[in-house]
Amino acid sequence: MKLLKLIFILILFIDLKVYADKNDQLLTQGKALYNQHCVMCHGASGAGDGPVGSNLSKKIPPFxxxxxxxxxxxxxxGKRDVMPDYRTTLTAEQKEAIAKYINSL
Incomplete structure (x- = not known):
């Protein structure tokens, strides 16, 4: 019985490690994509104060x-007349990565 508990704990630990690694990869990818596609309007912290965003006639609200x-x-x-549509520009995984990164800010 103790062996079964130990095996269960090891499996759980390995699953958590794999999940953490995948999450770290998504955040790293999300940050790179955010810096490529979003930071110019939304700013580094998502406050809407990027170099382009701060010059728009309509203020971009913080995330x-x-x-x-x-x-x-x-x-x-996208957002009409303000933000482009990334439906075909980004893959589903890339959009997931950006979403995870934004929620980590």
Whole structure:
């Protein structure tokens, strides 16, 4: 019985390690993509104070806490006359990575 518990704990630990590694990879990828596609308007911290965003006639509001799905929906649809549609520009994994990074800010 003790052996089964030990095996279960080891499996759980390995699963958590794999999840943490995948999450770290997504955050790293998300940061790079955010810096490539988003930082110029939204700024480094998501405050809407990027070099382009601060010069728009309509102020970009700071990021709120949205779910990853809500952020992906925004990336897919863009914002009329302000933010481009990234539906075909970014892959599903890239949009997921950006969403995770935004929620880590």
């Amino acid at each position: 709120k806490k949205y779910s990853d799905k809500q952020i992906i929906d925004i990336l897919n649809g």
